[in-house]
Amino acid sequence: MDSRYKLFKSKIGNSRKVNNLNHNIMEERKDFLKEERQQEWRSELRKSIKAKERTDIPRVKMLEQDPFERAKNSAEVNQGLTEDMAFKEARRCLDCADPTCISGCPVGINIPKFIKRIESGDILEAAKVLKETNALPAVCGRVCPQEVQCEINCFYVQKLKKDPVAIGFLERFAADYERNSGKMSVPEVLERNGVKVGIIGSGPSGLAVAGDMIKWGYDVTVFEALHEIGGVLKYGIPEFRLPNEVVDVEIDNLRKMGVKFEINFIVGKTATVDDLKADGFEVFFVGSGAGLPNFMNIPGENYTGIFSSNEYLTRVNLMNAADEEYDTPVFSGKKVAVIGGGNTAMDSVRTSKRLGADNSMIIYRRSIEEMPARVEEVHHAQEEGIEFMNLNSPLEYFADDKGRVRSMKLQKMRLGEPDSSGRRRPIPIEGSEYMVDVDTVIVAIGVSPNPLIPSSMPELKMSDWGTIIVNKETMESSIPGVFAGGDIVRGGATVILAMGDGRKAAAGMHEYLKKNVLKK
Amino acid sequence: MNKIVEKELLSNNVVKLVIDAPRIAAKRKAGHFVIVKIDEKGERIPLTIADGDIKKGTITLIIQQVGVTSHKLMMMEAGDTIMDMVGPLGHATEIEKVGTVLCAGGGVGIAPMLPIARAFQEAGNRVICVLAARNKELLILEEEVRMCSDEVIIMTDDGSYGKQGLVTHGMEEVLDREKVNFAVTIGPAIMMKYAALTTKKYNVPTIASLNTIMVDGTGMCGACRVTVDGKTMFVCVDGPEFDAHKIDYDEMIMRLGAYEVEERAAYERFMKKTKV
Numbered sequence: 001m002d003s004r005y006k007l008f009k010s011k012i013g014n015s016r017k018v019n020n021l022n023h024n025i026m027e028e029r030k031d032f033l034k035e036e037r038q039q040e041w042r043s044e045l046r047k048s049i050k051a052k053e054r055t056d057i058p059r060v061k062m063l064e065q066d067p068f069e070r071a072k073n074s075a076e077v078n079q080g081l082t083e084d085m086a087f088k089e090a091r092r093c094l095d096c097a098d099p100t101c102i103s104g105c106p107v108g109i110n111i112p113k114f115i116k117r118i119e120s121g122d123i124l125e126a127a128k129v130l131k132e133t134n135a136l137p138a139v140c141g142r143v144c145p146q147e148v149q150c151e152i153n154c155f156y157v158q159k160l161k162k163d164p165v166a167i168g169f170l171e172r173f174a175a176d177y178e179r180n181s182g183k184m185s186v187p188e189v190l191e192r193n194g195v196k197v198g199i200i201g202s203g204p205s206g207l208a209v210a211g212d213m214i215k216w217g218y219d220v221t222v223f224e225a226l227h228e229i230g231g232v233l234k235y236g237i238p239e240f241r242l243p244n245e246v247v248d249v250e251i252d253n254l255r256k257m258g259v260k261f262e263i264n265f266i267v268g269k270t271a272t273v274d275d276l277k278a279d280g281f282e283v284f285f286v287g288s289g290a291g292l293p294n295f296m297n298i299p300g301e302n303y304t305g306i307f308s309s310n311e312y313l314t315r316v317n318l319m320n321a322a323d324e325e326y327d328t329p330v331f332s333g334k335k336v337a338v339i340g341g342g343n344t345a346m347d348s349v350r351t352s353k354r355l356g357a358d359n360s361m362i363i364y365r366r367s368i369e370e371m372p373a374r375v376e377e378v379h380h381a382q383e384e385g386i387e388f389m390n391l392n393s394p395l396e397y398f399a400d401d402k403g404r405v406r407s408m409k410l411q412k413m414r415l416g417e418p419d420s421s422g423r424r425r426p427i428p429i430e431g432s433e434y435m436v437d438v439d440t441v442i443v444a445i446g447v448s449p450n451p452l453i454p455s456s457m458p459e460l461k462m463s464d465w466g467t468i469i470v471n472k473e474t475m476e477s478s479i480p481g482v483f484a485g486g487d488i489v490r491g492g493a494t495v496i497l498a499m500g501d502g503r504k505a506a507a508g509m510h511e512y513l514k515k516n517v518l519k520k
Numbered sequence: 521m522n523k524i525v526e527k528e529l530l531s532n533n534v535v536k537l538v539i540d541a542p543r544i545a546a547k548r549k550a551g552h553f554v555i556v557k558i559d560e561k562g563e564r565i566p567l568t569i570a571d572g573d574i575k576k577g578t579i580t581l582i583i584q585q586v587g588v589t590s591h592k593l594m595m596m597e598a599g600d601t602i603m604d605m606v607g608p609l610g611h612a613t614e615i616e617k618v619g620t621v622l623c624a625g626g627g628v629g630i631a632p633m634l635p636i637a638r639a640f641q642e643a644g645n646r647v648i649c650v651l652a653a654r655n656k657e658l659l660i661l662e663e664e665v666r667m668c669s670d671e672v673i674i675m676t677d678d679g680s681y682g683k684q685g686l687v688t689h690g691m692e693e694v695l696d697r698e699k700v701n702f703a704v705t706i707g708p709a710i711m712m713k714y715a716a717l718t719t720k721k722y723n724v725p726t727i728a729s730l731n732t733i734m735v736d737g738t739g740m741c742g743a744c745r746v747t748v749d750g751k752t753m754f755v756c757v758d759g760p761e762f763d764a765h766k767i768d769y770d771e772m773i774m775r776l777g778a779y780e781v782e783e784r785a786a787y788e789r790f791m792k793k794t795k796v
Contacts, residue, residue, distance in 0.1 A: 264604050266738065270543050291740035295745075295752060302746075303774075310741050325561055329779045331782075403771075452739060
């Protein structure tokens with residue numbers, strides 16, 4: 001088995017933790033999925049090749065840009081699968097009677113169905129299947145941690161001890177194929193019912209809500225604080241992992257379905273929820289994200305040259321700071337240290353390399369096995385020559401007379417007993433302090449929920465961590481008709497978990513409106 | 521939206537723009553700011569709102585030319601549109617009836633001070649304003665400030681108008697003479713530092729309104745962080761006003777200069793391009 005799955009199996013074992021996420025969706029859809037599986041085209045396809053032949057095919061390898069070349073450009077690292085590769089990979093899928101993969105998908109994509117559409121050569125149809133439950137398939141195909149979701153639940157991993165079907169690569173393939181075909185299908189929407197739905201924040205959770213609500217006939221408006229739609233997909237995730245163009249096409253698709261977008265609009269500031277209610281909005285979804293970067297609060301952290309990952313990535317991704325034609329500046333450091341071990345840390349450190357750093361380092365207080373980043377990102381970063389300084393933690397920064405950071409004091413760590421997250425706790429080694437020269441530091445140790453919306457709605461019940469408390473089934477907050485999801489509820493998670501929340505919230509909002517508004 | 525309806529040069533490097541922004545005009549209060557991005561390739565910069573008119577649906581911004589973006593703003597004319605503008609952001613000034621309020625404004629900082637002085641006067645306070653500028657030419661909004669003040673003291677560095685001296689001299693004149701209950705200072709960081717030291721001597725509670733580097737202006741980036749009372753605060757969501765006696769001005773001045781080299785290079789490129 002590929003090392004990345006071994007790594008994850010060692011991390012989360014065989015327990016299908018993620019399954020619980022959408023246990024309900026699975027139960028409800030079981031019969032429907034069974035019926036679909038029994039359709040003639042699928043039965044025929046299953047019988048067309050022996051299972052043994054299918055399982056003998058090795059897992060496809062993603063085409064990638066050469067590590068040396070790509071570290072100098074901002075083009076996408078993963079180049080996608082060719083049609084032949086996708087077709088061959090699709091044949092590996094056994095179209096199981098009990099498709100355990102689906103239970104690992106936070107948005108409940110009908111995985112075997114879309115893969116079998118690819119196998120039968122009907123790729124546009126495969127893309128349609130994706131869009132039945134996922135508003136952003138080309139995005140998810142690129143940024144989902146499939147190795148801990150659908151793919152780890154694949155029959156190949158669970159029973160055959162082999163590499164799983166490359167579900168993520170195939171998702172991306174189908175979505176890209178459709179986009180490049182010029183024949184983008186726009187999902188069908190019900191007749192407009194005139195009920196106004198307000199979505200606060202245009203990141204992944206908000207877009208997922210918009211995708212479902214518009215299908216059900218609502219009048220959907222998404223309010224965005226920044227000047228671009230997409231939230232973290234635009235300001236956070238770099239071009240080399242998720243091109244903006246890909247995001248824009250999916251947003252445009254939502255626009256074609258009838259979703260309205262208002263940019264430069266901060267709910268709570270430009271207008272309050274009460275103002276919007278007076279304007280006829282019946283129900284709200286708060287998906288304002290975790291837009292408040294955490295710092296370590298160690299001496300010297302406010303020297304110049306020390307950024308939050310949010311600031312660094314926003315300057316480069318949203319504001320195009322690396323391009324001289326654009327007015328926003330950014331430091332192109334030569335010795336760059338990124339503090340943290342998540343996806344954002346990987347995005348930051350790889351960005352710094354592309355901006356011309358000679359030496360880009362990851363400083364993480366645990367070992368590589370505990371890193372929360374997607375395995376593929378860690379792997380790509382290693383290939384690109386990123387230095388991994390694991391079991392290290394910064395204690396203090398030092399600057400020159402102008403206040404620009406010049407060095408940092410690190411302390412070595414060792415691993416102790418597992419903590420509440422199940423990961424081994426880092427313990428400082430006394431007397432192990434040493435100095436490292438740096439000219440740029442990016443702090444990527446997580447984010448806290450953005451206080452703007454909650455502070456404008458004092459009656460909203462919040463947790464001690466500043467997240468909005470919701471009913472886990474419906475995603476409704478303490479204020480009737482106000483729902484929430486994504487990082488403002490979770491406090492910092494992934495694109496796909498935010499989208500899962502969005503879908504759940506949309507169902508909750510639909511029920512709420514049926515009960516309280518549509519009947520009247 | 522965001523169309524410039526009126527432009528007026530207040531001095532050779534300070535411009536006043538009245539902008540059509542009905543939503544922001546309806547919500548803005550003294551102390552609020554907006555984030556502005558002029559065009560496709562522009563940067564996002566914070567600008568404190570100097571005035572607003574709910575009926576006309578306009579807000580007023582006063583900009584001093586210091587770099588590329590402010591230069592571009594200076595070059596815009598009535599009828600032009602600012603591509604992106606969002607707000608009102610930050611906490612509004614807490615206005616109460618406290619007695620006598622001393623407002624110390626320096627340079628272009630007089631612009632954001634104006635609505636605060638006006639609000640304090642409307643709340644029934646005695647308002648004394650000390651306005652400071654390098655010379656007569658650079659003094660802005662004198663008439664407007666006089667309209668909402670019980671007394672105005674003008675200080676110029678070269679003595680070309682009002683009295684010669686620094687803002688702190690004018691402040692001391694008032695503080696020595698009468699009981700002041702509250703003070704507000706807005707202007708260059710170095711000026712606010714000394715204005716705060718002055719009111720501290722007299723034990724007068726004082727706020728300073730800060731204008732730091734920002735990108736999003738909504739708490740997301742942390743570029744605007746300042747140390748207040750030993751703690752890191754974000755000017756955009758925690759401010760822009762803080763207890764003037766507890767701000768680490770030296771750190772703030774250092775952070776304001778973060779992009780000095782990059783900004784100078786960008787300005788040179790811009791000037792070269794504009795001339796061609």
